[in-house]
Structures are given as C-alpha cells and as structure tokens.
Amino acid sequence: MRADIAQPIVIIDDSYEDVEITTHLLKELGVGHPVVHLPDGEATRLYIQNSGNDGHGPRPVFILLDLNLPVVHGHDLLLEIRRSDWVRTVPVLILSTTNNPRDVERCYASGANSFFTKPVDFDKQRRMLAVICEYWLGYAATPLSAKPEAGLSD
C-alpha cells in the first residue's frame, strides 16, 4: 500500500548543507512527499507536540535522523520519538557520518529501523538515497497518516 502523499519525510539534521543536498536529491528522484526539516531537538519536540497532540498533521512517512546534533543528541531524540504516542511506530532511519559500532548497537536497541553512514561521495549519496526511497516508499508498508483509534485495528 502506498503511503499517503501528504505524509512528510522528516529530516532531523543540523547541517543545512546536507539537508539542501538531500532535498535536492529527493526532488531529483521524483519523491512527491513534502520534506520537513528540523534542525535540532527543540524543533523536533515542538513539531511532535504541535502536529501530534491536536491530531491535525499527518504523521511522517519516515524520519531521517542525524546522530550528531547540538544540545540534544540524536540518540536521546530517538528515545523521545519512541516514547511519543504519535510517532512511536514511524520508521526512523539513522544517518550518521561515522559507523561507530557502539552507536549502531545503541540505536537499534532503542528502536531505529536502519543505520546508514553518510557517504562523502555525492554519487554514493545519490545511490543510497535512491535505495532508501525505493525501499520505504516503494516496497515497505508504513504506518497510516493518522494514528488509528484504539480498538479499530483489524
């Protein structure tokens, strides 16, 4: 089942350059989902509160989370996401510059769905993003736009 096109792809990353490239590449790949850029933990909390608690905004189709964030570390943010009723089930894909085994271990333990090392090479980045989109937007089923009411499932 295709995800609702209104569901945004959320990128949590403090590097505007990286986000700009990613946004560009997504467009290049023909991805129609809106991109929401949250530069830090504070912005992420506000986003979850505002879009989540009133139940107005559609849930993200997936979240790209950078680990090395200022103030609130990406891993702590991952924990907060997994505690939030609204986005608990949304796939979170970790994008990190390095593949520190401890980080990999920790993130999967805390509920990450994938762990990627950002390639320096532009072409590799492009290929990687293409695979991510093909997988999560093309093949995988993702949670619905709105959180289902309790007892409504099945």
Next chain:
Amino acid sequence: MDQATKAAQSNESSVTAGNVDLSNCDRELIQYSAAIQPHGLLLVLHEPELRVVQASANAAAVFDLSMENVLTSNAEALLGALNTDQLRKRLGSTKLDGSPVHLLRLDVGDKQRFHVFGHRIDGVLILELEMAGDGAAETLDLYSELRMAISRLQATGSLDEFMNLAVEQIRELTGFDRVMAYRFLEDGSGDVTAESLKPGLLPYLGLRYPASDIPQPARRLFSLTWVRHLPDVSYEPIPILPETNPLTNGPLDLSYAITRSVSVMYTDYLKNMGAKATLVITILKKGELWGLISCMNHERPVHIQYETRMACEFLGHMISLLMDSKEEIGNYRYKLKVAAAWNQVAEYMVREKDFRDGLTNHEPTILTNMDAGGAAVIVKGDVRLLGTTPTAEQVLSLTAWAATQAETVFSTDRLSSLYPPAEAFQQAAAGVMGIRLARNTADMILWFRPELTQTVNWAGNPEKPVEVSFEGDSVRLTPRRSFELWKQSVSGRSASWESWELEAAGDLRRNIVEVVLQRAEEVSLLNRQLEQSNLELDSFAYMAAHDLKEPLRSINSFSGLLRADSAQLDAKSKKHLETIQTLTQRMDALIDSLLEYSKVGSMELQLVPVNLNTIVERVVQTTKNRLDEGNVALRIPRIFPMASCDAQLVEEVLQNLITNAAKYNDKSERWIEIGYQEQNPVTYFVRDNGIGIDPQHAEHVFQIFRRLHARHQFGGGSGAGLTITRRMIQRHGGRIWFESTPGEGSTFYFTLGPEKREG
C-alpha cells in the same frame, strides 16, 4: 670425633665419655637435702602457737638444751618472750611465702648474734638463724657504695663494658678473689663473659662450661632466689631432726632456705675448681635466667654478712634491669646503620618500577651494613644474588623448602641440620634469615651468614664432666678435677641471628608488601584511567572524523551538484570540479585510516585460541577476486598451528599484507606465499615476487601516510595500511619486519607474542 678426643678416650680404658654424665645429678633432688650449713641454725615451727616441729642438730648447743627439749619447746622458750612478741608482730604484717625475709636480730647469751629470717612453705614456718659478724654493719657506707656503683653502671656504653664494671663493683663490695659474669647459652652450657680477679689467679674469662656443670635443678634454684651463699665449701652439714617433717610426713622443702646444705656434687665440683667460698647472684633478663655472677674465694672460707648480701642482691636486681638496655646500646650502632641503609632501600623501592631494582640495584642494597655474607631476592622463580651466596639453583631449591615453613620471618644458624642439602654450601650459608613476601608463594628474600669455624675454649673436656672413683665396694661419680683448656671446633654453624635483626627484616617485609600492594593499586588505577581515556579517545576519534567529514561531504556534494546542473560550464571547469571531488574522496579515505588506526590502538583485544587456517581461508575468499584479476597465485605450503590472538585483527593483518603483496608486483607470473617458521614465538610470513623495497626506504615503510610510490601507481591507497597492520601486531605484543631484494620480492615477517628473553 676429632683426633684429640679419640686419643683422650684411649687413655681411659675402662670408662668411655659417652656413657657417663652428670644426669644423675640432674635427678638429685637438691632442695630436699634435710641439712644446713654450720653458719646457720634452722627451726621449723607450727603456727600459730610457734611450736617446734623440726630443728637443726646445732640448736641443742646454741640454746644449751637437749635435742629432745628443743623439739618439744616453742618460740617463747627458745627466743625469749620479748623476741617472740616482736616475731609475732612481724609474722602478722609480712608476706612470707617466697624468699626468706629478715625478721629480727637476735642475741643468744653474750656472744652469739643472729639474723633471723623466716619464710613459709608447705604449711610450716621455717626460721633460719644466721650468725652475724662482730662489727656493726656499715649500712651507710654500703648505701653510698651502691649508689656510686649504680651510677657508674648506668654510664657504660656497651654490654661488655657494663658486665666488666659489674664484676669489678661486686668484687669491691664483697672482697672475693674472683668474680665472674657467666652467661647461659641456648644449649645450657655457659660462657664466662667478664671477670675480675685478684692478681696472680688463673683467669677463666672466655672459657665455656658444659651444661652439666650447672644442672637443671641448680638452674631452677638460681632462678628462685637472687643470692646464694656458700661461706665454706668444706663445711660439715648439720642435719635437721627429725629428717622427715612430722606434720607432712614428707621431706622438708628447703628450696628457698638461705642456709640450705648444697649437693655433694656441687661442693666437690667447687673443691675441684679450688674454691673455698662462693656467692652466686642471679641475673634475669625479661624474667628469664640469663646468667650468674659467680664469686669465689680461693684462699679461705669467707662468710659474707647479710647487709653485704642485701647490697649484692640489690645490685643483681639493678644489673638485671639495666642489662637489657646495655645490650641494646651494643646493638644500637649496628642497628642504626642497617636501619639507615634499609630506609634508603625502601625509598629506591618506591622510585623503581620493579621493586626488586630498589632492593639490589643501588647502593645501599639490602646487604649493605648487614652482618651477612650474601643475600638473594627470589620472585616467581627469578633469583637475584648479592655478595657471597650459594648458586642460583641451590637458592631456588632452598626457597622451595623454605616455602614449606610457615613463618613469614625465619632464621637459623644451623641450616644444614634442618635442611641437609645445605651442607654442600655451608661455607657461604651455614645460617640463613628469610622473609616471605607472600604466604602462598615461594617469593622471598634471604640473607646468608658464612660458616663460623668457631673454636670453643671448654673448661675441661665437656664430654667427660665426671670422673669415676672406686671407694671400697661403691662407685662414686665425682665432677671432673681437670679444668684445663679443652679446645673444640664447631662446624656447620653461623653467628646466630639477633632478635632485632629478625624484627628489622620483618619491617622490611612490611615495607615491601606495602610497596607491592600500592603498586598493584596504582596499576589498577592507571588501568581504570587508561580505560577511561581509551573510551574518550575512541569517542574523540569518531567526533573528529564526523566534524572533518561533514564539510568534506558538502564540498563534494555541491561540486557534484554544480557538475550535474550547470550546462554552461566549460569542460575545463567541469574537470576542476571533478578534481575537487576526487580530493575530498582522498581526504575521506585519510580520515577513515586515522579512525581505523585509533580504533586499533584503543580497542579491547579478544585473545583466544584461533585456528589460523580458518582465518587464512576467509582472507583467501575476500581477496580472491583481486588476486584473480591480478593473475596472482597464492601458495600455502602447509597447515598453520593454533595461535592465541584476536581473530579479527589477524584477519585484517593478513588481508593487508596479501593485498600489498598483490598490489606491488610488476611481474608477469605473480605469486604470494603464506607460511610460518617454528621459532619461539612462531614467526609468520607473507612472501611475494613483487617489486621489492629499496633498503633506503626501510624506515619509511611503516610510517603513516608515507607513500613510496606515485599516487596513481600500483592502485593507490591511503598509505596507512602497513602502519595499521603494525599497530595490530604490536597490540599482540609481537613485531613486524621485512626482508627484501628490490626487483625480486619482499618477505614480511610477523609474530603474535613477545620474544622470549634470554636468561
């Protein structure tokens, strides 16, 4: 047995030295002699009525009564009512269960003056009346003499000096011909350590007397009373009547009696020595019988008066008290010197990484100033020797034996008697003192004392303390008559270890244990800090890599965007953008190498037994494509042994070496051989027929980012591969090196454990 002893034996055909000794004297109950010496008179009274129970036979003459009358009378009848009143008062107020106490002076008739002493034993009161001299005792003079003597004794600086003065003072006080200080040795024999004598007499100083000369019962009596006096060695004993105490039906115990008759053995012995009168003062050290001060008159009998004997007793107390400190002063200088040296040693020990270096490598060492010929430090089977010692092997066997002895500090001056193999090296180590560093190991420090081929000057042959004489039908043992010098050498013994030396060794032991424990604590603290800093370093490396890579990625990405989007750029500009991207990729590789290098340094090694063949198999699989592409043949001539190593690191080592070997090869037929040499430790190698390494670059091969070839030659690379490889090997404690002939090939060797050091 030496020649002299044999000769002496053959002269005495009927008696051998071995089967006769004074053991019968050891059994003689000399306190039950039931007789007194004639300068005294003894009454045994029953309290409270002071009825006479027993009396010495001379009582009849003194009191001018028949013996029957004496034995049926009482104190009032014999001493008079006044004296008895005084006696009763004294009896009521004085503790009398021990040494006799002076109770009163007594005049019987006009001429007979007595000192009366009393003590209680076995439920009776024993009164001893000792004849007093004519002149009134000059108590004041005695007092000032004593005071002077004590202050002079206190001023002496060593035990020898102290004892010499002590015998001098006692001779002055008593007027005896000869006064000797006699010290008991461990085996019961005794040495004359100081002597003062009238000019013309043969000195006994330095002579040793066998244990049998002062048998056990006599030693017991000496330790009971401070002063024993025998005014006339040739006295006729006065019997006590009746012989058995009618109240107890047993013999009268005269252990404490002043005027007790002494053993015939003893008087014979004294006579044989040429003594006419004696006085013996007991010297105790910390409550134990240390020795005697023995006074003798050779010309005539002499009765030393009660007052003077009191002064002697007082001096005996003082000598006993002062001696301890004097003996310590004697050791003091030696002790100070050893303590100073060992304090220094303790400091070295703290400064050195290996505490043993502190004990042995600097001056002073644990041997400096110590009265020992050699020393050894044994830790985990490693023996360090100082001075004159047995060989390292002998020391090791000795420690194995000593480890079975429980004490942490131990010593012996006769090692070979406890540990027979020591006979082989007793010249160097007849005696040994040791400290064990831990209870459950053979780690210890030993000090050795050489054999003292001591010469003992016996007063007469100690093997023949008695002579046998035949008097009619009876055989009588008499103490030897000859006190001629009898020399005997003693082997297998060293000078004995002083108690303070053992204490000092114990202190050193505590110091060492403290340093070792502290070291262990420091090491564990360092380990914790290292762990922490490794963790931080690890994080730091990742952080640095992240921060360096982020801008790099953007540079690359935007260059890529420019190249893709901008149709108006000319070919040259596009080429420049491409170069920017290539450079960022190279920098990315460099950062990865640094990260890898840092990881190898800080990661925890997983040392387990590893089947190297499995590892080689995996490496072959992962490099197969590259080897096939390069037309490289892989030769693995034989199966690898098991190795203790970190499997992942060794896999990377092999992969790096094989990749390099495949890379730097310009031959048409290329091969790589992987093998090992059976050395200790096992040496592995990767050999190729490649381009080889110019010897002038030997130093640079393992340097990080040092490339020996143009970037585009041989497939490029970051230049960190061999540096990381070497670090992986170093983490195992091993090393890597190579042999190479330029143009013909190279062989890289490596080991996975530390080299065994010689010795």
